[in-house]
Amino acid sequence: MSTTSADSYSISELAQEFGITTRTIRFYEDKGLLSPERRGQTRIYKPEDRVRLKLILRGKRLGFSLDESREIIDLYDPAHGNVDQLNRLIDRIDAKRQQLRRQQRDIEKMLAQLDEATARAETALKDQTN
Template sequence: MSKNKTYKISDLATEFGITTRTIRFYEEKGLLAPKRAGSTRIYQSADRVKLKLILRGKRLGLTLDESLDIIGLYDPAHGNIDQLHQLITKCQEKRTQLQQQYSDLEVMMLDLRNAEKKYQTALAEATSSHQTKIPV
């Protein structure tokens, strides 16, 4: 892809499967700074790459600020070492967070299964003896 290639907002929206409103939101937040030709936004290759990184960060569960911090560490002259360290740290943090959420969901699923069994048993008993007491 050429470094001098330009894109219209609709080009980027189509490529990344997002709305033009999403791109304008990122522009309003100062994340993208397209040039203008009248009322037409003209995005450069660097804007496209930044948008791609923002969307990747979003998929990984990063906040916009976290994505911006990581994008700001871009330093190809020094191998992007700081950026890569930060990415690894954020991935580890998100994995830990998701693992905890997963464990919490497993506990909730077990609680729901147990409650459902208890209520089914109570319903069967109530139906057979016309009791209406619901166990807690």
């Protein structure tokens, strides 16, 4: 898969694989989420960087901020497994679910208010045209 070597990736390879721009990857580097090896101006990404990028993008799809993703990703401890990481992920998902449910209730209330306002306006319009 990699033209760099069997165990490394170029920035363009990762961008193509994940359907993102190289600028996005450099942004994640600037935020300290990725730390590729440098050979002159060339960035060399290890499999660990690829996994981190995959997790960052997954976190983004789940609605996590970059700081939340970093917190979860950084909890991984190869020596002791990922129990703490998985527990934190579950906590974050539960919090995100609760937030979305609150937003859903707020949206439902707003839609009901819009329906009522429309009905009042339509009634007022009928009264004025009769």
